[in-house]
Amino acid sequence: MAHVSVCHLGGGRTQPRLPVLHRHPLGAGTAELKAANDRILGASKLVTQENGLELWDTPKGQFWIPKGNRYVLPSTCGNGIAHLWNAPHFVREGDIVLDCGASDGDFSREALRAGAKLVVSIEVSPAAVACLRRNLAQPIAEHRSIVYPKACGTQRGRCG
Numbered sequence: 001m002a003h004v005s006v007c008h009l010g011g012g013r014t015q016p017r018l019p020v021l022h023r024h025p026l027g028a029g030t031a032e033l034k035a036a037n038d039r040i041l042g043a044s045k046l047v048t049q050e051n052g053l054e055l056w057d058t059p060k061g062q063f064w065i066p067k068g069n070r071y072v073l074p075s076t077c078g079n080g081i082a083h084l085w086n087a088p089h090f091v092r093e094g095d096i097v098l099d100c101g102a103s104d105g106d107f108s109r110e111a112l113r114a115g116a117k118l119v120v121s122i123e124v125s126p127a128a129v130a131c132l133r134r135n136l137a138q139p140i141a142e143h144r145s146i147v148y149p150k151a152c153g154t155q156r157g158r159c160g
Contacts, residue, residue, distance in 0.1 A: 037074035044073050053130055064134040065104050066127040076106040091116050100152045103128050105135040112139050119144065124151035 040059060047055040052067050060077045091097055093115035099108045102121035111119050119139070121132050129149045139145035 037071075040074040040077045041070065044070070044077070046070075051130070052127060053134070055134075060106075063104060063106070064131040066125075066131060072104065076104060090114075096120070098122065102132055102147075104131040108132070108136060108145065112136075112144060117144070118146070120146045120148055122148045122150060122152050124149070 044056050044058040047057050047062065049055075049067060053064050054067050054070070055062055055064050056070065056073060058073055058077050063073070063076055065072055065076070091111045091114040094117045095111070095115070097108070097111040097116045097119045099105075099111065099119060099121045102108055102123040103125075105121055108119045108121045119136075121136065123129050123132055126149070129147060132147045133140065136145045136147065140147065
């Protein structure tokens with residue numbers, strides 16, 4: 001039987017019923033973190049733009065992100081706080097992972113690299129969902145990844 005991990009909760013106030021192995025840190029604000037972020041931004045290059053999305057070549061490979069949102073690249077690439085939330089620390093071979101608030105899919109990709117059997121990426125933002133579908137195109141085709149374009153939380157209703 002597969003182990004189910006909730007490995008990424010994007011900074012919300014949810015109280016999931018499944019075991020939470022990780023909550024995304026909300027930034028440290030240290031000079032060391034800023035320096036790491038600056039190094040990653042300096043090493044990342046814009047490849048192309050398409051339909052309000054940008055494809056970036058980063059130290060961790062290529063990522064689609066919403067246009068004008070390049071400041072997510074340091075967290076996408078593991079900016080020195082990666083040891084706090086990096087998938088290999090939480091995901092075991094064969095796990096089923098729920099990435100709640102998946103954003104552009106950085107954690108989803110790391111979970112797949114760490115050996116997850118299946119990653120379900122849950123994201124409500126249409127731009128982020130478009131990025132997820134591009135960033136996870138191969139694992140989606142291999143039936144190792146599902147993009148679920150919805151919000152998740154403790155109450156029924158609408159976001160916004």
